[in-house]
Amino acid sequence: MTPDVLSLLAEPGAVRALAADRLPALAAEIRAFLVDRVCRTGGHLGPNLGVVELTIALHRRFDSPTDAIVFDTGHQSYVHKILTGRARDFGRLRQRDGLSGYPSRAESPHDLVENSHASTALSYADGLARVFALRGQSERYVVAVAGDGAMTGGLCWEAMNNIATAGHERLVIVLNDNARSYSPTVGGFAEHLRRLRSGDADGSMFGQLGLDYLGPVDGHDLAALDAALAKAKRAGRPTVVHVVTTKGHGHEPSERDEADCLHAVGVVDPDTGRPVKPTAATWTDVFGEEIAAIGETRQDVVCLTAAMLRPVGLAAFASRFPERVVDVGIAEQHAVCSAAGMATAGAHPVVCVYSTFLNRAFDQVVMDVALHRLPVTFVLDRAGVTGPDGPSHHGMWDSAVLPVVPGLRVAAPRDAAGLRELLREAVDVDDGPTAIRFPKASAGEDIPAVARVDGIDVLHRGSRSGLDVLLVAAGVMAGPCLDAARRLEAEGIGVTVVDPRWIAPVHPTLPHLAARHRLVVTVEDGNRTGGMGVQLAQACADAAVATPVRNLGLPRRFLEHGVRGELLAAYGLDGESVARHTREALTVGVATR
Numbered sequence: 309m310t311p312d313v314l315s316l317l318a319e320p321g322a323v324r325a326l327a328a329d330r331l332p333a334l335a336a337e338i339r340a341f342l343v344d345r346v347c348r349t350g351g352h353l354g355p356n357l358g359v360v361e362l363t364i365a366l367h368r369r370f371d372s373p374t375d376a377i378v379f380d381t382g383h384q385s386y387v388h389k390i391l392t393g394r395a396r397d398f399g400r401l402r403q404r405d406g407l408s409g410y411p412s413r414a415e416s417p418h419d420l421v422e423n424s425h426a427s428t429a430l431s432y433a434d435g436l437a438r439v440f441a442l443r444g445q446s447e448r449y450v451v452a453v454a455g456d457g458a459m460t461g462g463l464c465w466e467a468m469n470n471i472a473t474a475g476h477e478r479l480v481i482v483l484n485d486n487a488r489s490y491s492p493t494v495g496g497f498a499e500h501l502r503r504l505r506s507g508d509a510d511g512s513m514f515g516q517l518g519l520d521y522l523g524p525v526d527g528h529d530l531a532a533l534d535a536a537l538a539k540a541k542r543a544g545r546p547t548v549v550h551v552v553t554t555k556g557h558g559h560e561p562s563e564r565d566e567a568d569c570l571h572a573v574g575v576v577d578p579d580t581g582r583p584v585k586p587t588a589a590t591w592t593d594v595f596g597e598e599i600a601a602i603g604e605t606r607q608d609v610v611c612l613t614a615a616m617l618r619p620v621g622l623a624a625f626a627s628r629f630p631e632r633v634v635d636v637g638i639a640e641q642h643a644v645c646s647a648a649g650m651a652t653a654g655a656h657p658v659v660c661v662y663s664t665f666l667n668r669a670f671d672q673v674v675m676d677v678a679l680h681r682l683p684v685t686f687v688l689d690r691a692g693v694t695g696p697d698g699p700s701h702h703g704m705w706d707s708a709v710l711p712v713v714p715g716l717r718v719a720a721p722r723d724a725a726g727l728r729e730l731l732r733e734a735v736d737v738d739d740g741p742t743a744i745r746f747p748k749a750s751a752g753e754d755i756p757a758v759a760r761v762d763g764i765d766v767l768h769r770g771s772r773s774g775l776d777v778l779l780v781a782a783g784v785m786a787g788p789c790l791d792a793a794r795r796l797e798a799e800g801i802g803v804t805v806v807d808p809r810w811i812a813p814v815h816p817t818l819p820h821l822a823a824r825h826r827l828v829v830t831v832e833d834g835n836r837t838g839g840m841g842v843q844l845a846q847a848c849a850d851a852a853v854a855t856p857v858r859n860l861g862l863p864r865r866f867l868e869h870g871v872r873g874e875l876l877a878a879y880g881l882d883g884e885s886v887a888r889h890t891r892e893a894l895t896v897g898v899a900t901r
């Protein structure tokens with residue numbers, strides 16, 4: 309079949325109409341299509357190559373969208389999108405106004421869960437099934453497709469506990485077991501799956517819970533998959549279909565990639581899986597080097613990751629101090645609470661997560677770490693606008709929620725040198741928690757300060773005697789602020805640019821510095837309705853400083869996917885926009901948007 313046959317698969321009905329003997333060719337076509345398209349745009353290659361046959365089987369046995377098919381995490385939903393009429397859109401995968409890399413309700417009625425945070429599918433399934441039954445629609449099936457990694461998340465077990473006794477007659481859990489998250493899946497559950505795969509297990513833990521269990525099923529054998537799904541449909545009670553797949557199946561560079569089976573790639577050579585352009589050192593690289601250096605002299609430092617050891621930069625630390633790094637699986641709540649235990653026992657835990665995933669453990673941050681004033685450092689990679697992964701991945705919540713946590717201090721480095729320095733300051737804090745946030749970006753050039761006053765870096769001093777504007781830059785926003793200062797100075801506006809380095813709690817000197825200017829403009833790569841700017845405005849009010857404060861940051865909205873730089877500019881966080889907003893606020897004194 310030619311690739312354009314895929315575009316004929318406008319509805320799942322088309323794949324159901326295909327004769328079974330044409331399915332292997334379709335699977336091969338889809339696999340070739342995925343390699344061709346994803347290597348050009350970037351995206352989740354390994355996970356989707358692993359579910360080609362599974363997704364075909366699902367759409368042949370279940371009637372989406374009448375039957376609800378819920379993909380956990382959603383990074384493995386490309387085949388689902390191809391089979392629901394979106395093959396032609398892959399040319400703009402994860403690009404602004406292009407196809408989302410996750411299910412999208414705006415794209416299709418076949419898509420249900422847009423949230424890319426793992427371990428939610430079984431809870432959705434339970435809820436869907438309950439309301440289908442309440443509404444007399446109990447003929448509708450609900451299918452949750454969850455990876456073995458996702459199943460290491462506690463929310464799955466909360467859901468299974470409920471599913472087991474809810475009396476659902478048409479709920480199927482498809483466990484896509486490829487023995488990996490990024491790296492090999494960890495813990496007792498992974499061991500249990502290994503024994504089930506090898507036939508050494510005395511029954512499945514699912515059966516112990518009261519669920520039916522079918523498997524292990526070869527996840528690349530279309531006939532075996534079809535038979536298992538048909539049997540699960542007839543079971544009349546919640547059934548786990550344990551499907552065994554290979555991440556990256558059918559594409560040797562993916563299968564061979566020891567790091568993570570080309571889990572998430574940029575633009576790569578399809579024949580090698582390697583980036584087509586050299587990649588500059590990232591913030592993650594800088595962190596990885598520095599934490600490994602810190603580990604040499606700080607025996608009390610223990611690092612934790614939630615199934616993302618390499619992506620968060622812990623590979624070097626792990627190879628040098630394997631006894632002091634813990635991968636807890638996709639279990640951020642456990643990571644933070646375990647870190648509270650570690651700190652109680654005298655360690656200084658460093659919890660390394662993407663900013664957006666810390667949301668999941670906010671209660672543990674507040675009530676287990678901060679309440680006990682424990683020395684835990686949270687390293688928040690992917691803070692601010694991330695880009696291609698879209699609304700549930702932008703790290704735009706941490707700088708708005710963490711400042712309200714009593715005793716927690718938040719640092720935002722503006723460059724690599726700042727990251728190294730602030731990381732060391734953070735792990736030296738022993739009377740409470742700290743957090744340090746940095747973006748998904750190349751580390752760029754260091755930005756020197758002209759002076760450091762009370763721990764605040766002065767990056768630019770106004771050339772005029774009368775100081776007009778104080779620009780307060782949070783972390784990487786130092787670059788746009790200096791660009792704005794140059795633009796404004798050229799117009800005769802005196803601008804001071806400062807970088808507080810620690811953005812929460814507000815530095816006590818800042819309100820006094822504000823009092824010496826006509827206007828304060830704060831700029832942050834985070835939610836402006838609760839971040840540094842709002843905190844500073846409140847501190848100025850508390851100090852009876854009348855200087856107006858304008859906060860530039862990300863709006864209280866879910867931001868679309870796209871390129872980080874383009875999104876920052878679209879939301880007014882580039883130099884030109886900062887200058888424009890400042891000029892407007894100076895002249896007409898209106899609040900920024």
Ligand SMILES: Cc1ncc(C[n+]2csc(CCOP(=O)(O)OP(=O)(O)O)c2C)c(N)n1
Nearest residue numbers: 355424425426455456457458488489490615
């Ligand atoms: C709460 C949360 N933490 C971390 C991640 C990052 N993440 C995305 S996919 C993935 C691995 C998923 O493994 P699995 O569920 O087995 O799916 P596979 O990629 O193997 O198909 C992780 C850790 C996430 N999406 N959500």
Ligand SMILES: CC(=O)[C@@H](O)[C@H](O)COP(=O)(O)O
Nearest residue numbers: 381383424572619690697748
């Ligand atoms: C699905 C998921 O959460 C991860 O795979 C994420 O997409 C990786 O993001 P980065 O590519 O920024 O590491």
Ligand SMILES: [Mg+2]
Nearest residue numbers: 455456457488
């Ligand atoms: Mg997996």
